[in-house]
Amino acid sequence: MAQCDDSQSHCNGLAVAGCKGECVLPHMPWFGMDVGGTLAKLVYFEPTDVTEDEEQQEVETLRTIRRYLTGNVAYGSAGIRDVHLQMEGVRLGGRTGTLHFIRFPTSSMRAFIELTKEKKLATLADTICATGGGAYKFEHDFKTEVNLTLQKLDELNSLIQGIHFIDSLYLSECYYWSHPDIRDSEQCKKLPFDFSDPYPYLVVNIGSGVSILAVRSKDEYQRVSGTSLGGGTFLGLCCLLTGCQTYEEAIEMATHGDSTKVDKLVKDIYGGDYERFNLPGHIVASSFGHMLSPEHREDVTKCDLARATLVTITNNIGSIARMTALNQGIDKVVFVGNFLRVNPIAMKLLAYAMEYWSKGQLKALFLEHEGYMGAVGCLLELVKQKLS
Numbered sequence: 001m002a003q004c005d006d007s008q009s010h011c012n013g014l015a016v017a018g019c020k021g022e023c024v025l026p027h028m029p030w031f032g033m034d035v036g037g038t039l040a041k042l043v044y045f046e047p048t049d050v051t052e053d054e055e056q057q058e059v060e061t062l063r064t065i066r067r068y069l070t071g072n073v074a075y076g077s078a079g080i081r082d083v084h085l086q087m088e089g090v091r092l093g094g095r096t097g098t099l100h101f102i103r104f105p106t107s108s109m110r111a112f113i114e115l116t117k118e119k120k121l122a123t124l125a126d127t128i129c130a131t132g133g134g135a136y137k138f139e140h141d142f143k144t145e146v147n148l149t150l151q152k153l154d155e156l157n158s159l160i161q162g163i164h165f166i167d168s169l170y171l172s173e174c175y176y177w178s179h180p181d182i183r184d185s186e187q188c189k190k191l192p193f194d195f196s197d198p199y200p201y202l203v204v205n206i207g208s209g210v211s212i213l214a215v216r217s218k219d220e221y222q223r224v225s226g227t228s229l230g231g232g233t234f235l236g237l238c239c240l241l242t243g244c245q246t247y248e249e250a251i252e253m254a255t256h257g258d259s260t261k262v263d264k265l266v267k268d269i270y271g272g273d274y275e276r277f278n279l280p281g282h283i284v285a286s287s288f289g290h291m292l293s294p295e296h297r298e299d300v301t302k303c304d305l306a307r308a309t310l311v312t313i314t315n316n317i318g319s320i321a322r323m324t325a326l327n328q329g330i331d332k333v334v335f336v337g338n339f340l341r342v343n344p345i346a347m348k349l350l351a352y353a354m355e356y357w358s359k360g361q362l363k364a365l366f367l368e369h370e371g372y373m374g375a376v377g378c379l380l381e382l383v384k385q386k387l388s
C-alpha cells in the first residue's frame with residue numbers, strides 16, 4: 001500500500017512535501033463502506049495523533065462526528081459497533097489511529113442515509129469509497145439525499161486488499177481449529193496461524209451468497225466458483241422453519257439443537273459404516289432425510305431444525321470449497337464473511353470437513369475480522385488513490 005513516510009505524519013487534506021507525485025490525503029473523516037445483500041459494513045479511521053494545532057484548526061463538525069462514532073456502540077435503531085474488533089495504533093496514509101468496525105442491516109440503509117444527514121457525517125468527506133452491490137443500488141439515494149458521490153470499488157478486489165492489510169497489522173488475525181472432530185468439541189481448540197507466507201490460497205467469502213477466489217499473489221486472483229446457498233439461505237430457511245426473527249436467535253437455536261434427528265446418517269441406512277467406500281456411520285447421508293417420515297417430524301424441535309439447516313448449508317459450502325481447492329491445486333482455504341460471526345459450529349464443521357475429506361491435505365483458516373475485509377479494502381483505496 002502506498003503510504004507517506006512516518007516523517008510526514010500530519011497531512012490531512014494538505015499537499016505533503018516529500019511524497020512521490022502529488023501527495024494529498026483525503027479530508028477526514030476517513031471511511032470504507034461495504035454494502036452487501038444482508039449487512040452494510042462501515043470501517044472508520046479515527047486519527048489518534050492529532051496535534052494541538054490540528055485540533056484547534058479542526059472544524060466543529062469533524063469533532064462531532066468523531067465523538068458520535070467513538071462515543072457510542074449503537075447508532076439509530078440497528079447500527080452496532082463491534083468494539084471487540086477495534087484496532088489501535090494503525091498506520092494509514094502517514095497517520096496513526098484506531099480502526100472502528102460498524103455494521104447495520106442493509107434493509108436499514110435508507111434510515112442510515114437519514115442518520116448521515118442528521119449527524120452531518122457526509123458534510124466534510126470529499127470522497128466515500130464504497131463497495132458491494134449496495135454501492136450501486138444506493139448510489140442515487142446518497143447523491144440525492146446527502147449530495148454524496150460514491151466512488152464504487154469492486155467488492156472482491158476490496159476483500160483481498162482488506163485481508164492482506166488486516167493480516168499484516170495483527171499477528172493473531174489468522175487462526176485455525178485444531179482437532180476439529182464434530183463429535184468431540186472439547187478437543188477442538190482455536191490456535192493462531194502464521195499467514196505471513198500465504199500464497200497460493202483460496203478465499204471462501206460466505207455472505208448472503210458465497211464467492212470463492214483463488215489468490216496466487218497480491219494482485220493475481222480469480223473468482224473460481226460460488227454458490228447461492230450461503231448465509232442468506234441459512235437465515236432465510238431458519239426463519240421459515242422455526243419462526244426465528246434474527247441471526248443471533250437462529251444461531252442460539254442451532255446451538256441447542258440436534259441435527260441427527262433431522263438428517264439421515266449413513267448408519268441410519270447401513271446400520272453402521274459403509275466400509276467399502278470409507279463412509280463412517282456418523283456422517284450425513286441425506287440432509288433433512290428423516291423429515292419425510294411423520295414420526296420423525298413429530299419428534300423434532302425448532303432447535304433441531306435450526307441446527308440441521310446450519311449443518312446442511314455449512315457442509316455444502318465445505319464440499320464446494322474442497323472440490324475447488326483440489327481443482328486449483330491449493331491447500332490453504334481461508335473462510336471469511338459474516339456467516340461465520342458468532343458461529344463456532346460452522347467454523348468447526350468446515351475445519352473438520354476440510355481435514356477429514358482431504359485426509360489432512362487441506363487446512364481451513366479463519367480471520368478475526370471475518371466480515372469487514374471488503375470495507376477495510378475500501379478504506380485503503382480511499383487513502384491510496386489520493387497518494388498515488
Ligand SMILES: Nc1ncnc2c1ncn2[C@@H]1O[C@H](COP(=O)(O)OP(=O)(O)OP(=O)(O)O)[C@@H](O)[C@H]1O
Pocket residue numbers: 035036037038039040105132133206207208209210230231232233234235247248336337338339340341371
Ligand atoms: N446481525 C446479522 N443480521 C443478519 N445476518 C447476519 C448477522 N450476523 C451475521 N449474519 C450472517 O451473515 C450473512 C451476511 O454476511 P456478509 O455481511 O458477509 O454478506 P453480505 O455482504 O451482506 O452479502 P453478499 O456479499 O452476498 O452481498 C447473513 O446472511 C447471515 O447468515
Ligand SMILES: CC(C)(CO)[C@@H](O)C(=O)NCCC(=O)O
Pocket residue numbers: 036037133155207208209210211225226227228
Ligand atoms: C452476488 C455476490 C457476489 C454478491 O456479494 C454473492 O452473493 C455471490 O457470490 N453469490 C453466489 C452467486 C453464485 O456463484 O451462484
